[in-house]
Amino acid sequence: MCYRARPWFVLPVYRVCCRVTDLDHTPLPYGASDLSELMACPHCDALYRARTPGWNERAVCARCHLVLIAPKRKAGIKIIALTLAMLVLLVAATFFPFLDISVQGFGNKASILDSATAFQSGPMALLSVAVAAMILVIPLLRMMLVLYVLMPIVRDETPFPHARRAFRLSQKLKPWAMAEIFAIGCAVALVKVADLATIGFGPAFWMFSALVVIVIFNDRYLCTWSVWKSLETQNS
């Protein structure tokens, strides 16, 4: 099976299609090279022989129904394009005015950075750090890690140094990147003050809204198993 000739995103990727039922406990009937053709469900440990699925097909664990492999056509280049767009939007949204409010002649403007640093007194400052991390720092870091990992892979080149560590970190951080939750939080906050005051939307608000839509699409394209597979085959 040749992986180096073509970039991973146009290669057929494995499909889980036959269960391994003929394995003995010991001695192990597979050498180290054969093990790379096997995979197991991370949620229920069912063992599979990975096979090539078609595009937009999904390999689902027969036992717990976790999606194991879901390759998308040209996913790599799409993810890079979307991630670059997200990077621009997030950086811009951080500094532009986000929302403004006015009541009886009094007005105020807030940027996303203001919201992140709204907790200031004493131990509450810790919360500012956490919120800034969840809505700005971690999403930014993840975007850069994903670019770092995927750029060489889509061009079929040797991955950059420590690409595996970078991808592992980006996967670990995934639940802590909460930009989209912050955006829904905005909607709730707006509903709460809409009766009391006049609200205006700054450019950053629209950028952030666009960002959320892209985040959702982007997550759909990324098949982690395919990325690990190509990191393995192109790095050895």
Add this chain to the structure above:
Amino acid sequence: MEIPGNTELLTAREAGLVTCQRCARVWPLGTEECARCGSTLQSRDLGSLNRVWALWVAGLICYIPANLYPMLVTDTLLESSQSTIVGGAVEIAKHGSYGIAAIILIASVLIPVGKFLAIAYLATSVKRGSNTSAERRTHMYEVVEFIGRWSMIDVFVVAILSALVQLSVVASIHPGPASLTFALSVIFTMLSAQAFDTRLFWDRQEREGITLG
């Protein structure tokens, strides 16, 4: 691409292999680090239940003051009012917005309490067994893991309101101490759910010989 047919599924452990939970690669039992992604390998994480319970308790302890202390402090020309999570929802309901009150109650009371109950149930089911199939429990776990992060929405709402509503004497909103403990509670329960090793459900089920539906 699910494959119907015989239910004789072999697990990696039975085949003398250990699975990497990060990248799904298998290695011979006893391998300590995944050579593909660099994660630490463990066939079954037996210490995971201790960590789940420790973080669960920490989350619960933080959740109590989160409900007792004010989440938001609102200063207006005439008065200064403090509202707790439930108090705020009741206030909004009194003004007639039942929909928003319901959303707040679901997001900050129903979901966190449900999460505590779900994690406790899943953790006890590993030790004591359960009539619920491993498949259902795995689904339950996935729901808990998915919903967990969304509880943070409350903290973000407080952050946005506190940054935005600063209108000198007319009205200003400040975060109350409950926002910190509520955030900690969400973080601890997220960590608690992440510490879970779902493969333990399936082992138990196999030992008890329950057939899969």
